[in-house]
Amino acid sequence: MCLGIPGQVVEIIDPADHRATVDVDGVRREVNVGLVMGDAGGIKVGDWVLIHVGFAMTKIDEEEAASTLEFIKQLGSVYDDEIRDFSAEAPL
């Protein structure tokens, strides 16, 4: 749960409520972008972020995103677990 996983912002759902859709390696999910809204340039479609427990934690550049994702993939089960959790719907 501790690893940050990189994703790309593909849609801002509701800027006031800090909701955005992020794509992680082809898997999409809503995340909260409130913690990075104040970063230089705000947050917009196309930006890359490091995601942790459903929240964007920090903005990163594209190369860092690609490198981190590749690295996490190498960790095997850690990546599988993270993607499984990331793509899971809330068990309502």
Added chain:
Amino acid sequence: MKFVDEYRDPAAARQILGHITELAKDGHYKFMEVCGGHTHTIYKHGIENVLPETVELVHGPGCPVCVIPMGRVDDAIAVAETPGVIFTSFGDMMRVPGGNGNLLEAKARGADVRMVYSPLDALRIAIANPDKKVVFFAVGFETTAPSTAVTVMKAMEKGVTNFSLFCNHVTIVPPLKAILDSPDLRLNGFLGPGHVSTVIGNRPYRFVPAQYGLPLVTAGFEPLDILQSILMLLRQIDEGRCEVENQYTRAVPEHGNPKALEILAEVFELRPHFEWRGLGFISQSALKLREKYAAWDAELLYEVPGVRVADPKACQCGEVLKGVIKPWECKVFGTACTPETPIGTCMVSSEGACAAYYNYGRFTKHQTVAVELGRSKAPAPV
């Protein structure tokens, strides 16, 4: 160091290793990697095996699941078994043993325990089930705590009153102090945690050089990040410097994330003391909800035993978390204690040192990082 390939370039690894070997040739250097993510990289890539014998890595307390004491797990189970409660938790916490079994066993006995990815999912469950009371088992360092804080603020804003937090958030600096004050261990420096630092920045670590005279380098998670950070530590020692340096500038801003820090301060305050598995009670080392958010504080809403439960006799997680012993030196490692039947927490979480070593323990002394790095060559960057 811009592109993917460069993080794993075997030639670069060899070059850095050459410098490390040269600088470390006349001494013995013991560095602690604070973060469980680093432990993972180190075992996965067999980094310990290619470092010269004069450089030793010891694993630190930076796995938030591993440091939750048995008594708190028992408290969580007591809340989970309260009628009308839906208890939500990160998957990692579900198999952590308390004195009275784990959350999965509580679920099997009939408690409504659900695994969530995000605290916001727990809030969503509360909104979808107004006739139930939803409790979220909050664990994690400053990396995770802002997310929980935002969730509680949202619960207040939306008037969601059937949601609460069983708060076990901990902070990274006090256990570092505890380790530095303990006579068990003589360290020469730290690899500082990467993701915690995206929130708190590098300033909070200044006490390490200032009060303890040791260098600290905030490190990224790639094998070359780790090697480069070790080299940065050795250079400081060689040049007679002692400071906080940031190797992971790609993700860690010097001052952290001001927004996240502001939200943390709004929602949480320090507890007078908190028990850490293996480290005992450490004062001002954990967070609780401020008075203003009392209506969302599960500790005020539910009866919990709140007793301290001693770790099983066979368990040496404390020594592992303090870096005093290596995982394989624990008597039950790999025999009675495995990821399937964990006795201690370090075997439960994939970030725990014991689990990491168990999963990747196949590396031998003769494998080199270069070989491993060369084999896992990444595709060209887009």
